[in-house]
Amino acid sequence: MQKQKNIQVKDKTFTISIPESEIRQQIKRVANEINRDFAGRQPVFLAVLNGSFIFAADLLREVDLPCEISFVKLASYQGTSTTGSIREVIGLNIDITDRPVIIVEDIVDTGLTMAHMLETLQNQNPSSIDICTLLLKPTKLQVKLDVHYCCKEIPDDFVVGYGLDYDGFGRNTKDIYTIV
Numbered sequence: 001m002q003k004q005k006n007i008q009v010k011d012k013t014f015t016i017s018i019p020e021s022e023i024r025q026q027i028k029r030v031a032n033e034i035n036r037d038f039a040g041r042q043p044v045f046l047a048v049l050n051g052s053f054i055f056a057a058d059l060l061r062e063v064d065l066p067c068e069i070s071f072v073k074l075a076s077y078q079g080t081s082t083t084g085s086i087r088e089v090i091g092l093n094i095d096i097t098d099r100p101v102i103i104v105e106d107i108v109d110t111g112l113t114m115a116h117m118l119e120t121l122q123n124q125n126p127s128s129i130d131i132c133t134l135l136l137k138p139t140k141l142q143v144k145l146d147v148h149y150c151c152k153e154i155p156d157d158f159v160v161g162y163g164l165d166y167d168g169f170g171r172n173t174k175d176i177y178t179i180v
Contacts, residue, residue, distance in 0.1 A: 007177055009160055009170035014177035018152065023134075023162060023176065024058070026151035030132060031062030033149060034102065042066045043100040044126075046092070048117070049073040051106030054163035054171070055134040055151075059104060070094040074113050092124070101126040102149070106163050107135040111143040118145075135159065135176075 006015050034043075042065065047056035049071050060069060072092055101121060108114055114131060121129055132149035140156045158179040160170035170177070 006180070007161075007170070007173065009166045009177075012166060013180040014160055014170070015180050016175050017154075017157075017159065017178040018162075018176040020162075020174040023151070023174075027055070027058050027134075028062055030149045030151055031059055034059075034132070035064050038065055038100060038102075041100050042068070043102050044094060044096050045069040045102050045104050045132075046096075046121070047071050047104040048106070048113075050171070051163050051165065052104050052134070055106055056104045059132070068094060072117070074117060092121075096121065096124045096126045098125065098127050100128045100130070102130045102132050105131065105133040107137070107159070108133045108145065108147055108150075109137050109140050111141045111145045114145055115143045134162070135164075 004016070006013055008014075045056065045060060045063075045067055047053065047069060050073065053071075056069065060067070070093055103114070103117060103121075105114065108131070118129060118131075130148045131145065133147055134151045136147055136150045136153045137156050138153055158166070159176050160166050160179075161173035161176045163171050164176065165171045
């Protein structure tokens with residue numbers, strides 16, 4: 001998809017808010033922090049589908065550690081707002097006992113999905129769990145979370161692109177767009 005100032009996704013118009021160059025720069029910064037913090041360890045990256053797939057791929061290409069990746073799918077969005085209820089669709093298929101886990105998320109909004117995921121993962125006895133998110137909406141958080149790795153904090157706007165969607169559409173842009 002070609003870079004445009006405004007894009008139309010279904011019935012909504014979005015304007016560019018975070019260009020690809022800034023996204024890549026922030027991913028490199030976060031990957032360097034992970035490389036430093038996990039030196040000598042073999043973390044399991046746990047990417048939350050569908051939104052984090054592009055972020056997870058770009059992040060892992062910058063990580064210089066021996067590591068594994070697995071995927072979990074959780075659903076809490078419908079349209080442009082969170083439903084507040086979380087249902088696990090696809091579960092974890094790797095043993096994380098005594099392993100450092102890094103959850104890779106596209107966006108932490110209310111934090112409810114992440115809190116549910118942390119609770120679920122704690123039952124599997126990992127040595128540690130860290131959160132790595134592309135985007136964080138600090139003013140929207142409803143639960144206390146320690147988001148150790150964050151590429152960018154954003155205001156409480158609805159965004160699409162770079163893996164984030166509006167009703168399944170808009171994921172395939174290189175930039176991130178904010179609703180107009």
